[in-house]
Amino acid sequence: MDTRVRRHAEVLVDQCADVRRGDMVTIRASRQAEALVVALYEALGQRGARPSLSWSLPRATRAYARAMDEADYTTKDHELAAMEETDVVFLIGGGPNAFETSDVPPEMSQAGSRAHKPISEQRLDTRWVITTHPTAAGAQRAGMSTATYEEFVYDAVNKDWAAQSEFQSQLVEILDPAETVHIVSGDTTDITMRVDGMRACNDDGDHNMPAGEVFTAPVPDSVAGEVYFDKPLMRQGNEIRGAALTF
Structure with missing residues (x-):
C-alpha cells in the first residue's frame, strides 16, 4: 500500500x-x-x-x-x-x-x-x-x-498538524478581539463587516482534511460592500463561475 x-x-x-x-x-x-x-x-x-x-x-x-x-x-x-x-x-x-x-x-x-x-x-x-x-x-x-x-x-x-495549528493560532489571536474586518482584493472586492462578539475558529483538522483555515462570522446585518469570487465552485454537478454578491 x-x-x-x-x-x-x-x-x-x-x-x-x-x-x-x-x-x-x-x-x-x-x-x-x-x-x-x-x-x-x-x-x-x-x-x-x-x-x-x-x-x-x-x-x-x-x-x-x-x-x-x-x-x-x-x-x-x-x-x-x-x-x-x-x-x-x-x-x-x-x-x-x-x-x-x-x-x-x-x-x-x-x-x-x-x-x-x-x-x-x-x-x-x-x-x-x-x-x-x-x-x-x-x-x-x-x-x-x-x-x-x-x-x-x-x-x-x-503534515504536522500540531505545528500547523500553532501557526494558525497567530491569526486567531489577531481576529478574535477584532471589531471590524475590511477586505479589499482586486478591482471588485471591497467589503466590511463587524465581528465583535463573534468567535474566531482555528480549522486545524477537526472536520475538514485538508484543513488550514481561520474563520469567523459577521454580526448579522453588518456586512456592506461587494465581493467577487474568481474561483469556480462545483455544486450538484454544476460548475459555477463569476459569483458576486453586493450587500
Whole structure:
C-alpha cells in the first residue's frame, strides 16, 4: 500500500475524528477512493472501531433523481436511524465525473436536499470529517498530471498538524478581539463587516482534511460592500463561475 494513503488514513482517524474503541463509524466514499477506504478499515481495526461502508455512485444518483417524482421525495428513515447510532462519519470525495448529475433538474436536486436535511442535521451531532482522495479525474479538473495532483493533495494532508495549528493560532489571536474586518482584493472586492462578539475558529483538522483555515462570522446585518469570487465552485454537478454578491 502507498505509505501516503496509509498516513492519510491515520490523520483522519487520529487527528480529525479521535476514533476510540467501540466507535460506530460510517464511511461514504466513491469507488475511486477504494485504496483510502482499505487503509481506513485497517486503521479502524487497529483501534477497535466498528465501521460500515456505503459507496457513493453518482450515476445511480442521477438515474434515481431523473426517474423520481418530486412529490415522492421523503426522508429515508432507515438512513436516519443508522445516523442516530453513528459516532463518526467519514465522507470521502474523489469520484470519476464531477459533472455526472449536471442534467438533473434543479427542482429535483432541491427536493432531494430537503428530504435529506434531517440526516444531514443528525450528522452534525457526530464526529464528522470530509476529505478527498486524489484521482485522475481530480487531476484533470485541476489541469495537472495525476502524479503532480497526488503530491499536491498529500502535501496538504500529511503534515504536522500540531505545528500547523500553532501557526494558525497567530491569526486567531489577531481576529478574535477584532471589531471590524475590511477586505479589499482586486478591482471588485471591497467589503466590511463587524465581528465583535463573534468567535474566531482555528480549522486545524477537526472536520475538514485538508484543513488550514481561520474563520469567523459577521454580526448579522453588518456586512456592506461587494465581493467577487474568481474561483469556480462545483455544486450538484454544476460548475459555477463569476459569483458576486453586493450587500
